[in-house]
Amino acid sequence: MAGFRRDRSSIDNVIALVSYVQHERSRKRLSAALFLDVKGAYDNVLHEAILGALAVVGLGGRVFRWILSYLAARSFFVLTEDGPTTRRYTSRGVPQGGVLSPTLFNLALIGLAEYLPSTIKISIYADDICVWTSAVTRPQIRSRLQKAATMIANYLLKQGLSISPEKCALVAFTRKAMTPYVISICGRPISYARTHRFLGIIIDRDLCWCPHVAYMKKRLTAISQLFKFLAGKTWGCQ
Missing domain, CATH: 1.20.5 (Single alpha-helices involved in coiled-coils or other helix-helix interfaces)
Incomplete structure (x- = not known):
C-alpha cells in the first residue's frame, strides 16, 4: 500500500510489478496482472469498516473516539432554486479533500493483502488495485486471478465498496500470440488489453515501453x- 504514505509513491507499485514479471520471465514462467478500479471509493467506504480497522491496528482510546466523532452524524443537503433540500445523514464516505480522508480509506483496505493467497501479489494505491501472479501454465494463472478477483470483490463488499468492471483490465505479459484469459467480476467479463495505463505509466505486455x-x-x-x-x-x- 503506497498511496499517501511517507516515503512511498506510485512508482514503487510500478517497480514491484515490473520487477516481478521480469524475474518470472527469466525463470520461463508466465505472468499476468489484473488492474482493478474501485467505484466511488472515497464516497462509499463504510464508517463501520474504518472504525473496525482502527481497532484491528490497535488505535483505541482517545484517538478512536476522536475519529468516531469526526465520522459520526455526518449530514448533507443540496441548495436548489426552491431552497435547500431535506437534510440527510450518511454512514459512509470520507470528506472530499479532508486531510485524514486518504489515511482513513487506506485503513479500510489494510487487511486485503493478508486476505489473499500467498500466490497472489498485490499493490494498492488509493482506489487503484493491481494483483498479479505467475505459473507454468495458462489455466493456473486464470484460476488464480479469477479466485483473487472474486475474493477482492467480496472483501470490498464488506467495506461498502464495489469494483467497476468496465474500468478494469487484464494484461498477460508475453510476446506470443495467445487466446485472452477469461476473467469475470460479478458476472461481467474483464477486458483483455495489450497495454494499460497504471498509475501514470503505460504498461505493455512485452515490457518494451x-x-x-x-x-x-x-x-x-x-x-x-x-x-x-x-x-x-x-x-x-x-
Missing part, C-alpha cells in the same frame, strides 16, 4: 511547440 515512450514523446513535442510559440523573437512573451 514503446507505447509509454510514444505517449511521452507526443506530450513533450506539444510542450516544446508551446515554448517555441512563446519564445519567438518578434512575437510571444517578453
Whole structure:
C-alpha cells in the first residue's frame, strides 16, 4: 500500500510489478496482472469498516473516539432554486479533500493483502488495485486471478465498496500470440488489453515501453511547440 504514505509513491507499485514479471520471465514462467478500479471509493467506504480497522491496528482510546466523532452524524443537503433540500445523514464516505480522508480509506483496505493467497501479489494505491501472479501454465494463472478477483470483490463488499468492471483490465505479459484469459467480476467479463495505463505509466505486455515512450514523446513535442510559440523573437512573451 503506497498511496499517501511517507516515503512511498506510485512508482514503487510500478517497480514491484515490473520487477516481478521480469524475474518470472527469466525463470520461463508466465505472468499476468489484473488492474482493478474501485467505484466511488472515497464516497462509499463504510464508517463501520474504518472504525473496525482502527481497532484491528490497535488505535483505541482517545484517538478512536476522536475519529468516531469526526465520522459520526455526518449530514448533507443540496441548495436548489426552491431552497435547500431535506437534510440527510450518511454512514459512509470520507470528506472530499479532508486531510485524514486518504489515511482513513487506506485503513479500510489494510487487511486485503493478508486476505489473499500467498500466490497472489498485490499493490494498492488509493482506489487503484493491481494483483498479479505467475505459473507454468495458462489455466493456473486464470484460476488464480479469477479466485483473487472474486475474493477482492467480496472483501470490498464488506467495506461498502464495489469494483467497476468496465474500468478494469487484464494484461498477460508475453510476446506470443495467445487466446485472452477469461476473467469475470460479478458476472461481467474483464477486458483483455495489450497495454494499460497504471498509475501514470503505460504498461505493455512485452515490457518494451514503446507505447509509454510514444505517449511521452507526443506530450513533450506539444510542450516544446508551446515554448517555441512563446519564445519567438518578434512575437510571444517578453
